[in-house]
């Protein structure tokens with residue numbers, strides 16, 4: 001039977017199956033049938049979810065070791081295919097305990113701050129900073145795992161992915177012609193505002209998965225920069241990536257080698273306040289001491305130095321001059337990083353938008369002492385609250401009538417200074433490939449100004 005007929009037949013099977021299912025489901029009073037169905041569904045999901053024992057690729061596939069200790073598996077030597085850092089037919093090796101290469105300079109993690117800063121700690125757990133890297137588990141992972149909803153079919157009919165769950169384990173299954181294998185998802189990167197991407201360990205090395213979940217549309221999609229139709233599981237996670245998305249890690253001195261037990265996930269307290277060990281020890285030993293010891297309050301720093309704290313991660317793609325994680329609150333960015341690499345980066349960078357440089361072009365910034373925390377409270381999740389953000393504009397612009405465009409019929413200016421003056425723009429450099437085409441997540445432009453295009457768009461949307 002040729003493949004077209006197979007496809008037609010399977011559509012029929014799916015359709016028949018669907019209608020049969022629908023008919024049974026409609027008998028809402030028939031408890032028995034529903035119990036049977038649910039038992040059957042569960043059995044099905046268990047059957048499908050079971051990770052299979054790894055098998056070697058069939059003999060008609062090309063298997064070769066390419067530079068960088070990566071295995072390539074394909075149908076042809078020079079076509080697309082699979083790249084993995086572990087031998088085909090084997091699984092990634094679980095990370096093992098290793099002695100750290102460096103002394104931890106005093107990062108203790110946010111849980112240590114809880115006993116004395118309960119309120120800040122609790123509200124901080126809701127922020128994108130806290131959630132930007134997390135262990136994978138059923139509470140943290142997005143996306144669908146039920147059979148029938150858990151697949152990502154690439155534009156190559158012979159390459160697809162299945163996201164599966166087995167007890168507490170979550171895996172990506174790669175299906176390439178009649179060969180398949182699985183890779184566990186271990187660390188989530190991304191707060192889910194836009195997306196989650198997944199990392200896994202092979203020994204003491206960290207790699208990224210091929211399939212990412214994007215929040216918009218609840219879809220499985222290729223990770224940024226990945227080629228649709230390939231399965232790439234050998235992309236190493238460099239230090240700079242962790243430096244922007246984690247609090248601490250011990251680098252083992254080689255590309256993507258880290259000490260597994262050393263990671264402090266999330267961008268947490270100490271990246272803005274400095275390592276907390278000494279502070280915690282001091283205040284545990286001197287319970288009555290109300291004077292803060294050995295910790296930095298960014299509010300007390302000079303303007304540019306304060307903003308450089310945020311600039312570690314919100315200042316565009318800057319190459320490190322020395323070691324990762326050497327920057328401490330109070331330092332100057334220029335002493336640790338090269339400036340962002342190009343004009344485009346300043347315009348609308350990677351996936352960071354370069355708020356630092358964009359904001360600096362605004363009159364608001366140039367003619368006041370504005371810093372990031374005039375509008376952002378790092379300890380609360382204030383996302384999407386336009387009225388709150390607008391109230392912060394009016395800390396300087398006395399009221400809405402300061403706006404040269406005020407008034408307009410049907411528009412409550414005081415509740416939204418944002419969409420006209422800080423519109424969202426697609427991030428040119430964060431290109432996600434989906435089967436339907438490219439996706440560019442939108443980010444807020446921090447160059448605050450009178451923006452005619454954004455105003456027209458906003459007025460049009462309001463008129464609808």
Ligand code: HEC
Nearest residue numbers: 112113116269273276280283284289290291292295296297
């Ligand atoms: C054993 C109690 C204790 C622990 C644990 C603790 N702190 Fe504090 N912290 C204090 C006290 C006391 C002060 C001074 C009074 C105040 O500002 O609340 C303080 C003040 C601060 C300040 C303000 C500094 C200033 O100059 O205004 C920051 C920032 C801070 N702590 C951060 C942290 C971080 C981050 C952690 C966790 C790594 C932490 N603290 C853990 C007791 C503690």
Ligand code: HEC
Nearest residue numbers: 189190191192193194195196197240241244313316351352
């Ligand atoms: C220079 C710092 C920096 C580097 C390097 C960096 N990121 Fe990011 N990343 C950010 C910032 C900042 C955001 C948030 C964008 C925003 O909201 O403006 C972000 C957003 C993301 C998101 C989307 C999160 C969401 O749901 O909002 C993912 C996923 C992500 N990064 C993964 C990565 C991975 C993987 C790497 C390394 C290969 C990486 N990033 C490197 C700073 C960085």
Ligand code: HEC
Nearest residue numbers: 110113117120121124129267268269272297298299373378
């Ligand atoms: C993204 C950077 C950032 C993170 C993460 C962060 N803070 Fe802060 N924190 C600041 C800044 C900036 C200030 C000064 C402005 C202010 O008060 O909001 C501050 C002020 C403080 C203060 C003193 C001011 C006050 O209101 O008492 C304490 C205490 C504090 N932070 C504790 C924490 C703790 C505990 C955590 C983690 C649970 C944390 N911070 C996470 C940036 C951060």
Ligand code: HEC
Nearest residue numbers: 128132190191193244245267271309310312313372376383
């Ligand atoms: C160590 C890196 C790092 C530092 C330092 C840092 N950020 Fe972030 N910030 C991130 C990352 C990564 C994200 C994206 C989180 C995500 O969505 O996954 C982010 C997200 C944000 C967001 C978006 C929150 C949301 O829910 O939409 C704001 C606002 C923000 N940061 C402001 C600040 C400010 C202000 C400072 C300085 C006081 C700062 N950040 C310091 C890495 C950092």
Ligand code: HEC
Nearest residue numbers: 363364367368369370374392393395396417421448449450
């Ligand atoms: C820390 C004070 C401060 C804050 C907060 C602030 N601005 Fe401004 N803004 C200024 C100053 C100062 C100017 C220049 C003098 C003027 O035009 O009033 C300015 C100018 C502007 C301009 C004219 C820009 C131009 O190029 O002519 C716009 C538009 C504007 N602000 C919008 C906003 C919006 C929207 C917010 C909130 C998202 C905001 N501002 C928050 C201080 C501030």
Ligand code: HEC
Nearest residue numbers: 390393397400402403404405413414416417420450455458
């Ligand atoms: C519907 C879109 C829209 C909204 C909402 C809006 N603005 Fe404006 N704003 C404009 C436009 C357009 C201009 C340029 C007006 C001109 O030059 O005729 C402007 C100008 C300004 C200016 C520069 C002053 C001037 O006369 O050129 C400031 C400051 C400003 N707005 C602040 C605000 C603040 C604060 C808010 C929220 C309370 C706000 N705007 C809400 C569209 C808007």
Ligand code: HEC
Nearest residue numbers: 310314355356359371372375382383384385389418443444
């Ligand atoms: C004048 C007010 C203002 C200042 C100052 C400001 N921001 Fe923002 N920022 C906003 C608003 C408004 C949003 C949109 C928030 C939302 O919709 O949740 C935003 C969003 C963000 C986001 C999320 C990205 C996105 O596109 O949703 C990040 C990250 C961020 N700001 C970082 C910074 C950093 C870093 C600084 C300092 C360099 C800074 N901001 C200064 C007003 C400001």
